[in-house]
Amino acid sequence: MTDDYPVKATHTSVRVLRAVMEAHGVGVSELARRLDLSKSAVHKHLRTLTSLGLLAREGDDYYLGLGFLEFAAAARERFPVYGVALPAVERLAEVSGCVATLVVYESGRGVVVAQTCGDDALAPPVSEGDAVPLHATAGGKTILAYRPAEEVDRVVDDGLDAVTENTITDGDRLRRELRSIRDRRVAFDREESATGWQSVASPVTDSRQRAVAAVSVSGPTDRMSGKTLEEDITGLVVSTAKSIENDLL
Incomplete structure (x- = not known):
């Protein structure tokens, strides 16, 4: 946690979103490797962001969701x-x-x-x-x-x-x-x-x-x-x- 990112969980979620965007579709294991996070932590963020419509799951891979269009x-x-x-x-x-x-x-x-x-x-x-x-x-x-x-x-x-x-x-x-x-x-x-x-x-x-x-x-x-x-x-x-x-x- 830093002064720039006082809420660590929010910062991590944004890191997840950016990594998914850059990968154009990625699975949990690869995402955990890229972000140097545990698979369980990444999976929690992915589930939450998918429930909010900000990510979409296709098979084992995650993509940016159309929910971003509203924003x-x-x-x-x-x-x-x-x-x-x-x-x-x-x-x-x-x-x-x-x-x-x-x-x-x-x-x-x-x-x-x-x-x-x-x-x-x-x-x-x-x-x-x-x-x-x-x-x-x-x-x-x-x-x-x-x-x-x-x-x-x-x-x-x-x-x-x-x-x-x-x-x-x-x-x-x-x-x-x-x-x-x-x-x-x-x-x-x-x-x-x-x-x-x-x-x-x-x-x-x-x-x-x-x-x-x-x-x-x-x-x-x-x-x-x-x-x-x-x-x-x-x-x-x-x-x-x-x-x-x-x-x-």
């Missing part, structure tokens, strides 16, 4: 930008032919709440529900550029982990880039969060000019580079973000 839908609907932005994100994916994403800011992190793939798009490195590193992604940097300085300081103080060899890990360099992003309302991710992928993002801000979300388009480097990235896709992303912002305000 996920309610969590997303809490953010007005989601309902406003969804049609625009879908159009952006259709027009660009790439992956269009809406990242929402919550409690110091960016979370992918909507994502649509264009007809020719490859599977992206992140999916709906994923939390993205604010310092390493176009959407995350866009959000940081439009948040108070103390929030940027907190991100820097927590450590700028190198996700790839191109990730910005120096605080001063990050702050300089954030100032440039704020001037242009555009941020780029040049293989900083996933090797072989690049993206461009623009912010959705509130009446105080603080970012509540970011809209981005991503694709493999052989498709997202040069004029396509710097001008064509960038123009689409900026206009889409501004349209969402206007509808929101």
Whole structure:
């Protein structure tokens, strides 16, 4: 038990849920091995979570249950930008032919709440529900550029982990880039969060000019580079973000 997780049983249940999610279906013995817990303890958590509809059992394996959909839908609907932005994100994916994403800011992190793939798009490195590193992604940097300085300081103080060899890990360099992003309302991710992928993002801000979300388009480097990235896709992303912002305000 720690200060971060004062209720040990709840922490363990969440560990079980995450392990089941990552395994895409797993049995008691394998789950106990992965979590370094006894089979009897794991079985109790599995039974409880299954009774609550958060897990589903098929044969000897457990999977995430559809009961999570109720929570996920309610969590997303809490953010007005989601309902406003969804049609625009879908159009952006259709027009660009790439992956269009809406990242929402919550409690110091960016979370992918909507994502649509264009007809020719490859599977992206992140999916709906994923939390993205604010310092390493176009959407995350866009959000940081439009948040108070103390929030940027907190991100820097927590450590700028190198996700790839191109990730910005120096605080001063990050702050300089954030100032440039704020001037242009555009941020780029040049293989900083996933090797072989690049993206461009623009912010959705509130009446105080603080970012509540970011809209981005991503694709493999052989498709997202040069004029396509710097001008064509960038123009689409900026206009889409501004349209969402206007509808929101």
